[in-house]
Each structure stands twice: as structure tokens, then as C-alpha cells.
Amino acid sequence: MSINNPYQTYKNNTTVTASPGELTLMLYDGCIKFVNHAKKAIENKNIGDKNLYIQKSQNIIQELMVTLKMEYPISKNMMSLYDYINRRLIEANIRSDVSILEEVEELVTEFRDTWKQVIQLNRQKKYASNDGQA
Structure with missing residues (x-):
């Protein structure tokens, strides 16, 4: 009989039930987390961990790049910015x-914060449009 880890179960359920917008937010958060781990690894002179965390970032x-919908003009701009971030991560690793x-973290944090605002605005619009239907 296996004992489930409640935190892992919650984490899995959160990912499975998340909307595409929430998944993007999770990707940004994960990238920031791994960049911070990489910074600590550099400070501790742990080259293996530095490499691992930068590669995770x-x-x-790259996942964010793949999921862009290129029919939207903003996607071309985002692709350029993601490409820049990716190149900077390679340079940071080398x-x-x-x-x-820190530069990468700042950019990704800005994207995450903007994305969070977009999600909140969409929720407000959705609930505002549903108010008259109750």
C-alpha cells in the first residue's frame, strides 16, 4: 500500500485543472524559481546545479516559445524577447x-506580472458579463 504525498497530489491536481493562462503563469513562476536556484548555485560554486537550473529555465x-500563437502580432515580439532571454541564459551558463x-529574472518577472494582470482582467470581464444572467 502506497502513501500519497498530499502536497504532490495538490500540485498535480492544480496543474491538471489549470487553464492555459494559469499554466503560462506557472511556467513564468517556475522559470523565476530556477533562475534563483542557478544564482545560488553560482554563488556556491556548484557548477553542476548551475547548469541544471539554467537548462530548466x-x-x-523554449516551451513558452512553442506555445505562442504566431497569428497575433504581439507573438512575434514575444518570440524575439524569449529568444533574447534564451541567449542570455546560455551566456549566463557559459x-x-x-x-x-538577474536581468533574465527581471524580464521574466515583468512578463509574469503582466500576464497575471491579464488573467485578472479576463476574470473580471467574465464575472461582470455573467452578473446579468443569474
Whole structure:
């Protein structure tokens, strides 16, 4: 008989039931988390962990690139920005440069905060339009 980890069950359910917008938010949060782990690894001179966490950040950025809907003009701009972030992550990995990771963290945090506002505005519009239907 296996004992389930309640936190892991919650985390799995959160991911499975999340909307596409919430999943994007989770990707941004994950990227920020891994960038912070990479910064700590550089400070601790742990090259293996630095590489691992920067690669995890790159994987998230690449996932964000793949999920862009290129029929929207903003997507072309986002693609360029994601490509820039990806190149900076490569450079940070090669140079073990915390300042580059801080730049990446700042950009991704800005994207995450903007995305969070978009989700909140969409929820407000959805609930405002449903008020008259009750």
C-alpha cells in the first residue's frame, strides 16, 4: 500500500485543472524559481546545479516559445524577447554570471506580472458579463 504525498497530489491536481493562462503563469513562476536556484548555485560554486537550473529555465522559455500563437502580432515580439532571454541564459551558463541571471529574472518577472494582470482582467470581464444572467 502506497502513501500519497498530499502536497504532490495538490500540485498535480492544480496543474491538471489549470487553464492555459494559469499554466503560462506557472511556467513564468517556475522559470523565476530556477533562475534563483542557478544564482545560488553560482554563488556556491556548484557548477553542476548551475547548469541544471539554467537548462530548466531554458526549457521553460523554449516551451513558452512553442506555445505562442504566431497569428497575433504581439507573438512575434514575444518570440524575439524569449529568444533574447534564451541567449542570455546560455551566456549566463557559459560565464557563470549572476548579473545576467538577474536581468533574465527581471524580464521574466515583468512578463509574469503582466500576464497575471491579464488573467485578472479576463476574470473580471467574465464575472461582470455573467452578473446579468443569474
